[in-house]
Amino acid sequence: MRNVVVVISLSLCACGLSGCEGLVKGPGGGATLDPNTEVGVSGIRRLSRVELDQTLADVLGDTASPAQQHIAPDPTNPYDNEFKQQLPSAALIESLERIATEVADRLIASPTRFAEEVGCTPQGPSDAACLRSFVETFGLRALRRPLTEDEVLGFLGLQTFAVEANDFKVGVKLVVMAMLQEPEFVYRVEIGTPVAGREGVQKLNDWHVASRLSYFLWGTTPPPWLLDAAKNGQLQTSAGVRSAAQRLIDDPRAQANVERFHALWLAYHRLPHAPNLTSAMQAESAALVTKVVFQDKGDYFDLFTSEQTYINQTLATHYGITVFSGGATGFAWTPYRTAPRKGILSHGSVLSAGAKFSDTSPTQRGIFIRERLFCQSVPPPPPGVNVDEIPSSPTSNCKIDRYSAHASVGGCKSCHQNFDPVGFGIENFNRAGQFRATDDGQPSCAISGQGELTGLPGGTQAFQGVVGLADLMVGSGDLEACTVKQVYRFAMGRREEAFDLGLLDKLTASFKDHNRSFQGLLLDLVSDETFAFRRDE
């Protein structure tokens, strides 16, 4: 119910600003664009490896994850879908052909799946009606829009091979091979209708909107009901888009995708631990994300301030938590009690970031916090800095002294003061998230856990430990904007630009005004008027 109120208040707000005059009417009705509203850039976006594998599972029931096998890892910075980093190459094209061939071979090798996907019983190798039916239904799923008659005929042309081989399945195989290499399958291509008077701005059609929704919220292709909604014009209003988005959000696939977003954002999608510890840590963080976003649906910043965590015996032992009720193998929500932990920043998953020299690196951790949670841009080290040198001090083996001596050289301090003290504030946790009172192997070097953050609205502020850092971040007033920015980067597959700033401000204000509801943020983003428009790069 609260979300409905948001829609009304936003739309009233938009009318109030524009006076409801001069709005550009989209083709066939649909979303309108306030002349004062800027539209962000979008380009053709290749499906990431994860998206490609999930899409293949959805459109053909192929769960072999061939993209993970054949395509080189996506560049991640930190998200794996930055379209400006995606580079077509011979290696990519060959891998795509390989994937298409393997998937097609697997489909025709399975009579059950073949019957399910084709959906008609062929009356011989030249049964054009049956193949046409498959081309049209599969084409809609694969290209995420209906095929034109010319396109259908192009695919049906492959049936000559079925006739030659006297085998209907050959036609199906070749159609699948072709469809999976089509540019509009491999990429999300948005060719909209130019908006009069707005250079480079286009209005998207309903099929584009359906794809934007499902790849953002699910990381995969639109389900049939969403394609139906597009076909029936139900995505032409903000309310319609919002309603579809809510249905997507209510599906477990949205949970998985929101968890994946957090794992990429907070750098725990891959962890350098033994498999059992890695999976326990990832489960711990995923459980908190799911609880905050999908179960409690309250203040999103509970993610950073939660007083309990979801762990198993492995993690309880690892963290030194003695009161645990989950038994030998189960997971259980477990209060931190007196442990100096709070929220996701105290998870072993997140604390694994920024390790270096076989230990934590306060510098790397400080940079991580600033870049990922304050969305600040940290410049690379200037020329003349050897980032592979272990900091040392002539007078002390204690880490804080070594880093202090290191950072006091020349002009280093001006930069290092912005991140080293942040890292030292959480130095009590080693690079697997275990508490320690002293430096590793240096029992005389006590770790104080005192840190400080420069550049906050109130100037430099001190904090104590991961609990203090979480409180400081949540209270800083900056975390909301950064959360919104990170979600937006993930949604758009790129960094924000000048055109986006108005929208980001609007989303941040709404996020703050609505108890920092994460679902509300997702819904606000997709139901904003700009979601149905794009700008050429």
Add this chain to the structure above:
Amino acid sequence: MKKAIRLSRRAALKGLGGATLGLPLLECMLDGRDAYAQAVPPRRYIVFFDGQSIGADGDSSPNQVVPNTLGPDYDLKEALTPLGALKSEVSVVSGLKIPWAAENGGVIPAGGRADVHHVQSLSPMLSGVRSNASRTRSEGATSDQVAADFLASPAQVTAARRSLQYRVQADWYLSVSAAYGRDIISYRMNGANPVALPPTVSPQAAFSSLFGTFVPTGVSPAEIAKFQFDLRARRSVLDLVKRDTQKLIPQLGTADKARMQRHFDELRDLEQRIAAIPPPQTSTCVKPTDPGADPVIGSAQPYNMNTMENQYNQNSGYSNEEQRARVFCDLIHMALACDLSRVVSLQMTMFQSHLNMYQLTGQATDCHELGHGGVPGGNRAMARGIAWHVKWYTYLIQKFIDTPEANGRMIDNIAMPFIFEGGHGRDPEQSASMSSHSTENMVVMLAGRAGGLKPGKHIRKMNQHPATVLVSALKAVGYTGNNLGEVTGEVPELFT
């Protein structure tokens, strides 16, 4: 005595497709023995890259790469031990240096680098063009692409096999960063802009691309017919996709158009590779055994939570690079033997490589940390990592020696430089000496006997640019220029 060329009807028909492209006589029109056994064999150029320096931080003992003795029959130190008797096929050029900014008033000199290490040496080392401090790429055409300009045959260009790019190290292996250019060693120029040529990392994809069109041997006529049918079908599928891509391009905005055009160009290249008639299989050109599914990609670098030390004695940070190296070397050998291509870049490890060395050398550290004391032993520890690379270099050399060609062996028509990321010496970032972050005392090895190369000696060229070795290697395969990028000069002793 030149033999008259007689075209069979089938060969003439094969050539017709090419003739419509306005190409000269195609090799597929020649009788197999003429083209592949008796004609003058083509020259080939192979870049073999090791993402390491030659010595470890702070170790002032002699590095384990540069021989003590100059000239022929040089002594083999630990890193070069795998060469064994094949040292007679490899020259070692030592004492080389890439200049840097700090010694040039803070300005990156021609053919030089910024003071920071790692990827800054990429451009001057591989292309001879000075690096750009804010970019992690080559600023000029890399030597393999210079070679491809004059080595690739018209048929290879038509078949989009101007050059091959492969990488053995399958992943970056760190969880919170990315390779940012450390994973690519081939660039060609598009006007003034370098265009990256990312390598294939999948041995299976490489096999399929190179040999997927080779007609299987020793099978029934029905199976051959099925193979030819599949090939035709594959081409029809690609043709359909290509046409749809072409229709899409004019509808896109400027930036998208450029991306999709490159996608289209690559599709067209793939179609041309499939359309190219494979060479006849002979005693030396044989379709290799299918390497099967690629090894699984390993997870991020591991460590032991009890000791808090990196725990390399397991498979994390490793994707069976041993098997990948073997398959890629086998494929490269056969691709050249069959004259599918004449230019290859093989990146064994990335710049600043985080490949787990445990499975390869028994050392519980990663390749990069070998230079920074990841395990005790300094230069000797580092030598074991280098030796792993040299082992595969030797493996390839042996294959080229063992393959007869015309009146000699394949090795007689090859130039194959072995390139390191760095040397061992002064580090301008730190004003340190004996650093692994140095481009002093660099080494380039060169195998092959093409163009009169006389391998098997140790040559010292103090402070000469390493790209001059590449100029000589290029000249050995027919290059008529005297420079690579901004670097002019060569190493004439390689030919005497």
